[in-house]
Amino acid sequence: MLLKGDTEPRSGRGPGIKGWPESERPREKLLRRGPQALSDAELLALFVRSGTRGRTAVDVARGALVASGGIRGLLDLDREELCRLPGFGPARYVELQACLEIGRRHLATQLDRGEPLTTPDATSRFLMAKLRHLPFEVFSCLFLDNRHRVIEFEEMFRGTIDGATVHAREVVRRSLNLNAAAVIFAHNHPSGVAEPSHADRLLTEQLESALSLVEVRVLDHLVVGDGECVSFVERGLL
Secondary structure, three states, rough: OOOOOOOEEEOOOOOOHHHOOHHHOOOHHHHOOOHHHHHHHHHHHHHHHOOEEEOOHHHHHHHHHHHOOHHHHHHOOOOOHOOOOOOOOHHHHHHHHHHHHHHHHHHHHHHHOOOOOOOHHHHHHHHHHOOOOOOOOEEEEEEEEOOOOEEEEEEEEEOOEOOOOOOOOOOHHHHHHHHOOOOEEEEEEEOOOOOOHHHHHHHHHHHHHHHHOOEEEEEEEEEOOOOOOEEEOOOOOO
């Protein structure tokens, strides 16, 4: 039995991927050459698993990518939008959301409590996994001890599509409660443009000034956009 909106049964189809040369089949290609050798459509075909009448899984995947504007666009679709794509349905939506969450949690394990921040890249990847997909602005803090080990990551304030109200007093209070020695700020721009705004710069100055009174250092402020993460430190803004 199929859930409404899922792929059609296999009966009545012509030759599918099994009729392709073995070197061209996505599954065999991945096993031989690794996932990086596959195109976006081939990777998605492994997730889709089966095609629809007269179309292979790769055809279905390619059509979904074209309709949604690529991998990012597909992953940003809500349930109703995804279920309208040929070959997709509620079951596929659930599986895709589970895969995304597994990926986010995998990245999050790189910054487990008590682990030191060893590279800026690892921090950026973690923050992008946490914030990039959100349709509203979120201001977050990574609280660290005096050896730059992670104490806690917290989403402190949520806002709208174009801003979030941040209260310095709450950031100071939470830093003291966690006995943090340092903090890294991060927030996303739902527009996808990671360029820090004038308001972002003023806010960072205000927070740095407030935290300096309780001897908590601000190590950086990262702005997360669509596929990029801009560092205040690297820009010379902090």
